[in-house]
Amino acid sequence: MTTALDTRVYVVDDHQEFRQSCVWILEQANFQVRDFASALALLKEFSRETPPARSCIVSDIRMPGMTGLELQSELSHRGVSIPLIFVTGHGDVPLAVDAMRHGAANFIEKPFDAPLLIDAIHTALANHAPQTASPALTKLTRRERQVLDGIMSGKLNKVIADELSISPKTVELHRSNLMAKLGAHNVVELTRVVLGQN
Template sequence: MASARVVYLVDDNDGFRESTAWLLETAGFEPRPYASGAAFLAAYDGERHGAHEECLVSDIRMPQMSGLQLQEELIRRGIRLPLVFVTAHGDVPLAVEAMRKGAANFLEKPFTDEALTHAIEAAIASRREHAPVRNEALGKLSPRERQVLDLVVASKPNKIIADILGISIKTVELHRANMMSKLGVRSLPELMKVALGHG
């Protein structure tokens, strides 16, 4: 039997939480909604972590405990959970900071259903990639090329990748070209297939 794909959904907006939980359920995930980071932390059973594929989707701006504070608390507790932030337009610099600290992705509201499900799939697959079994082709990449690849898979444009890694857009373009050459791919869809283990 396939393991459940659990998505913990933390957002203080009741309407957003309910509609997103419904969307996730119809997409084949098992949503577990929480109105705050504190409620999620109180309910999260660290013992069961890793028993199934899981991902945390959290708003970045919330009262009491923000998404960034929740991320810091997870890091402090040693909980490695793929994390996708949802954010309003003005919060992009915060979201870039969150990705520097290890978040898998961030989506600006409003986003499409497909953007959310793709971000969750990619976050779960990326965590799978960091398991001991690794695609041979990916072993050819330098650590920096791996970072660029992870951000390309997270659908980030070159400018955002440059901001997150603290390098120039030209350097990002160079890493992307080298990476595609090493992996023997010519297009973004081919690159995604290799990166997500379907190549």
């Protein structure tokens, strides 16, 4: 039987006091804890060392530099599959919906009680099936990957076109090609393929 001692929790938040508070709460619950002041610092850690099988990330959703949602997207692109729990002081419902739509395990509003966070981590780990990014993604061209990134971020074709300095028609063509290559008929199926759930 696994225990909290077998689990590592990565805490990512730019506010030092909040990080220290989280670390204290989680260490009292016998979790292994590592904390980071930014999403980029966490990604550097993951570049150096593969996280243990039983890991969880607790991250602020709004941070300077790379946001929690951008971290979520980057982890997905790297094929890193770890339950991610977002915390925020803003209670931003659209952000919560977006985070959950992209696979976040939970979303907690600051301030919260210690048991809520601990329960959220246990639930996230219990419900998490390890996933790896689909090998099918290697079939995509660089431009198709860029269009896919836009789609996964919930952007409209016109917005993707503006960002990539191409026409909306060209975006539609790339979108059609990448969905055919990945065997997806809609965005839900596409998301499953990207997350390796197909």
